[in-house]
Amino acid sequence: MKKFSIGYRTLKTAVGASIAIAIAQYFDLQFFSAAGILTILCIQPTKKKSIHAVYTRVVASSVAIILAYLFFEIFGYRPVVLGLMLLLFIPTIVSLKVSAGFVSSAVIIMHLYSIADFTLAILYNELALMAIGYSVGLLVNMYMPDIQPELNYYRLKIEDLYKKIFFEIAKYLKEGDTLWDGKELVEALQVLNKAKALAFQDVENHLTRKENLYYLYFDMREKQLEIIERVLPKITALPVIVQQAELVSVFMEELSRNIHSGNTASFYREKLEEVKVEFAKMPLPEDHPTFIAMAALYQFMEEMDAYLAIKQSFKGM
Template sequence: MKKFKIGYRTIKTAVGAGLAIVIAEYFNLQFFSSAAILTILCVQTTKKKSLHAVYTRLVASIIGMAFSFIALEFFGYNPLVLALMILVFIPTIVSLGVAAGFVSSVVIIMHIYSEANFTYDLLLNELGLMAIGFGTALAVNMYMGDFQKEMDQYLEQIEELYRSIFSEIVKYLRNGDASWDGKEIILAAELLNKAKSLAYKDVENHFTRKENLYYLYFDMREKQLEIIERVLPKITTLPVMVQQASLVADFMQELSENVHSGNTAKHFREKLETVKEVFAKMPLPETHEKFLAMASLYQFIEEMDEYLMIKQSFKGLKSKDKKKKITDKL
């Protein structure tokens, strides 16, 4: 059994429905309870989605009124005419890209059908219901929770997982410890999906914002995770431990300890170049197994250079709570 929970959208839907009825009833509109239906249909998870929902439902409802006037007034208020009208009406709104407004438009159409007389007063009544229903939905949906704190929490959790992953790599390179089950990688992937979804939702709650730096940050981390997943087999399947493993372990140790520091990706790429130079000066392998081990380690540091390059290309953002640039993190 799922945990009982009342979220922001549920509260806004309930408040909006009640408010729409009160307003519609205050203006003595017919079918005043339908204003609540129109409101409920337009309360969405983000401001942009809510605005789009109002647009599609408004356009579809107006087209529905036009179809109702032509079909019902000229051919009669009977079920056959209504069915034929809907048969033509649905493809029309689909072709115009407002099919999402079908249910709302049917509410209006059925009002007209039940009255069996398309009058000026009825037209004003339906327009009033739409104004109240759609307007109330927009009003209640203008409030959205602040995702800043939650996104910062995701950021911290993901970076902690990256630090743990690097630490496990160091353990293996130094001690040959292969007891790690890799759960941090799975957790990181799950958190990144949730974090990107939340960041995207934050974009949808700002009409003038086309991108969210948190979203770009999490996307960058996701690309880095793909590299980590790709390079792990290169070092966890070393046939033997060679001298170069200790050199790579020292670099990874420093990298893991500075995930939250002020060191830039550029700084660590320079250190990685030094590692490559030292790597090249080491004695050539004596056996085939050592050659394979050295080759895998060199491929690993090349991949880590790409890992850092991805981070270096990120333009960064500033956390409101920490007042510190995320670009300073690796």
Template sequence: MLVKGFSIGYRTLKTAIGAAVSIGLAQFFGLEFFTSAGILTILCIQTTKKKSMNAVYTRALASIVGMIMAFFFFEGVAYHPLVLGCMILLFLPILVMLKVTPGFVSSVVIILHIFHNADFTADLLVNELLLMLIGFGTGLAVNMYMPDIQHRLNKYRIRIEELYSVIFVEIVKYLRDGDTSWDGKELVEANEVINRGKSLAYQDVENHLSRREDLYYMYFDVREQQLEIIERVLPKITNLPVIVEQAELVADFMEDLSQNVHSGNTASKYREKLDAVKVDFAKLSLPSTHENFLAMASLYQFIEEMDHYLAIKQTFKGLNPSHKRFTKNEKR
């Protein structure tokens, strides 16, 4: 959302709405320190649903532990700043032990309410519990809405396939014409797009409470493994001492592959084509010079690496392009 040149994200919008709602509810029910409900809500607004649920858990548990300790320290010793300081010194290690340290700030809010009142009564206890219920509950409820990111994931997928296609075309140019003008910028961009795609796909997993894996994440992981192969085999092609006749066979295969880097492509089909290239490769004349031998050896290594490239892809179940979603019934 854009307002007068400023960008307002969903999280910012949810934080503003959540804080207003929680404060309004706390005020409506006549709770003391009602503005603190807004603070508790803000602390629970996270980037994903799972993180938000974990935030509520850590903050609620830390706040309950804080109230118990406040009762014993303040009522048992005194409502004094030194007692408060000593309590916090002991309180933090306990939160670390319980693995709920993110709840420190919210729990201190509750503790300071008790310290300010200087009287731990049943009414105050109920007041703080209701503040927690409204604050944490509102934060969790607001954060249950997450914007759809499927179109962004699909955009990254399409861009990756475009980049791979360009890379393969550049390989074809070199094998046929010895063209070395390519600067390799697509390799850098592909790495960046894969990283952004994996990060976004992981966020998608975190926003689905019952889902432990995401096929988009698996897709970008496969593409990352393939990119490592591409980067590894490029020197075998670009450093050929001479262009031998076998290079045309590899060029034809790579040209075909470059035109079919999309969701309808099946790796098994191209592995069969690559096997045919290996057969034709073996039928051509043997190297007559040492340079020819080195060139043929590099090309054959390139073929083997591309077979590995396709094998990785074959292990992944593909994308249903009509729904822009990966399904487990189709191979990429």
């Protein structure tokens, strides 16, 4: 059984609906409870989505009122007329790309149909319900909780996982065997997916911001993870552990201790070049397995340079 909890969105929905209905009742509007329904339909996960929700519902509701007036006043308030109106109304809001506003529009349409008398008073009533419901929904959704601590938690988590992965690579290159099951790779992918979704939500909650530094950071780490996943099979399939493996192991061990959100990639790219120079000075392979192992190690170093280049292109936190 899922743990019972009341989130911010649930709280805002309850408060917003109550306020909207109270306002509608205060002004003695017919169908005052509909103001609460319209508010509920506007509560969205982010500010940008809430604004878009209000836009689609205003446009769709306006089209609904116009079509309702034309169909009901000309052909009468009958079920078949309602059906014919919906046959035209639904394709219209789809073509206008405001189909998300169908439910709120249907509320307005049913009000007009049930009253069966389109007057200015009824029109004002429906416009007032729309104004109250949509504006209250928009206003309560302007408050969003601070998600920076959660984003920072994910940042530290992914860095810790990368440290573990690199340490295990260094250990394998040094010892030639390890009991590591690679679960950190799976966990890293899961953390990155959650982190990117949360960072994108933060972008959507800032109306003038087009990008989020955390989103760029997690995107950078995701690209690095693709490289790690690509090179691991080459390392774990070394036919023999050659002398050069120790050299690469020392570099990976140092790198594992220095994974953070700052940008020191240029420093480690220089160190990697030094490793390549030392690698080239070592004896040439004497047999085929040694040749394959050395070639795989050198390819691994090239991939690690690409890994560091991705980090170098990131300006840092």
